[in-house]
Amino acid sequence: MKPALFSVLCEIKEKTGLSMRNAQEEESQDPQLVRLDNMLLAEGVAGPEKGGGAAAAVSAATSSGGMSPDSSLEHSDYKSKLSQIRNIYHTEMEKYDQACSEFTTHVMNLLREQSRTRPVSPREIERMVAIIHRKFSSIQTQLKQSTCEAVMILRSRFLDARRKRRNFSKQATEVLNEYFYSHLANPYPSEEAKEELAKQCSITVSQVCNWFGNKRIRYKKNIGKFQEEANIYAMKTAIVATQSEDSPHTPNSTGSGGFSLTGPDLFLGVPPMNGEQPVYMGAQTNGNWQGQNTPPSATSPGNDHSEESD
DNA sequence: AGAAATGATTCGGC
DNA sequence: GCCGAATCATTTCT
Numbered sequence: 001m002k003p004a005l006f007s008v009l010c011e012i013k014e015k016t017g018l019s020m021r022n023a024q025e026e027e028s029q030d031p032q033l034v035r036l037d038n039m040l041l042a043e044g045v046a047g048p049e050k051g052g053g054a055a056a057a058v059s060a061a062t063s064s065g066g067m068s069p070d071s072s073l074e075h076s077d078y079k080s081k082l083s084q085i086r087n088i089y090h091t092e093m094e095k096y097d098q099a100c101s102e103f104t105t106h107v108m109n110l111l112r113e114q115s116r117t118r119p120v121s122p123r124e125i126e127r128m129v130a131i132i133h134r135k136f137s138s139i140q141t142q143l144k145q146s147t148c149e150a151v152m153i154l155r156s157r158f159l160d161a162r163r164k165r166r167n168f169s170k171q172a173t174e175v176l177n178e179y180f181y182s183h184l185a186n187p188y189p190s191e192e193a194k195e196e197l198a199k200q201c202s203i204t205v206s207q208v209c210n211w212f213g214n215k216r217i218r219y220k221k222n223i224g225k226f227q228e229e230a231n232i233y234a235m236k237t238a239i240v241a242t243q244s245e246d247s248p249h250t251p252n253s254t255g256s257g258g259f260s261l262t263g264p265d266l267f268l269g270v271p272p273m274n275g276e277q278p279v280y281m282g283a284q285t286n287g288n289w290q291g292q293n294t295p296p297s298a299t300s301p302g303n304d305h306s307e308e309s310d
Numbered sequence: 311a312g313a314a315a316t317g318a319t320t321c322g323g324c
Numbered sequence: 325g326c327c328g329a330a331t332c333a334t335t336t337c338t
Binding site: 164165167188213216220221 | 326327328329330333334335336
């Protein structure tokens with residue numbers, strides 16, 4: 001009588017209860033999980049310990065924007081923050097794993113004990129374990145998700161160049177200003193000139209572009225404010241020009257490129273007194289540069305400063 | 311602390 | 325693809 005009742009109860013259990021919510025949504029959230037896993041792996045958070053993956057990812061991402069060579073500090077900062085995240089991720093993950101297995105054994109023991117008083121089929125145990133694992137893995141998925149978010153935030157913080165802007169060195173701005181004011185009639189450096197300037201200033205070509213873009217627009221917006229600066233640099237170039245006239249060799253020691261930094265006939269030769277009158281008269285300073293932008297092909301030096309001939 | 315300066319980004323036009 | 329313009333985010337000056 002007793003075994004018969006037992007088997008009946010087993011059958012009932014088989015058809016109801018735990019069997020209903022079974023291997024279903026397991027597949028549905030898989031793609032997302034895979035994506036998260038891949039992302040974490042790519043960022044160097046998951047996967048092998050202390051891999052170069054993180055650094056590689058950073059350098060790959062930053063190389064497109066162009067960074068100054070002193071970015072190693074930021075990189076180490078980024079790496080330390082990333083390893084912090086990784087540590088948290090791994091310890092949490094381990095904790096969950098441990099908790100999961102502990103809970104599983106606990107439940108198994110319970111079921112084993114219960115099996116003395118009621119029918120507990122091995123399939124029921126299996127399902128129970130599966131449910132527990134699913135629950136814990138969903139928690140782990142949440143952890144993965146938030147870790148991903150943290151990494152993304154970290155990346156955006158470190159990769160957004162505006163956040164870690166550094167002023168250029170004094171020497172660099174000097175070089176750029178010299179070029180700008182000696183080519184005030186047409187302050188659009190050619191590709192070669194940009195590269196040369198970038199080399200001289202230890203910055204990237206795109207930074208040179210940014211600088212000239214900013215300079216042009218800010219100069220045009222407020223010419224008066226830049227008058228003094230213009231005078232200073234005009235003086236400098238004038239001095240360089242006279243020096244180059246005196247000596248047979250050109251003092252453009254840096255000149256491996258195809259442009260000259262001197263524009264002597266833009267300077268009127270009046271000393272920059274503190275008077276109101278503008279001393280320096282770069283040809284077209286009325287803001288109408290546009291239109292006289294020389295095409296990129298015209299990079300031949302010598303015919304550099306051909307301003308307002310009429 | 312607030313203003314000014316400055317380098318970088320975004321967007322629309324050509 | 326470059327440029328001007330507007331804007332953002334940070335640094336430097338006051």
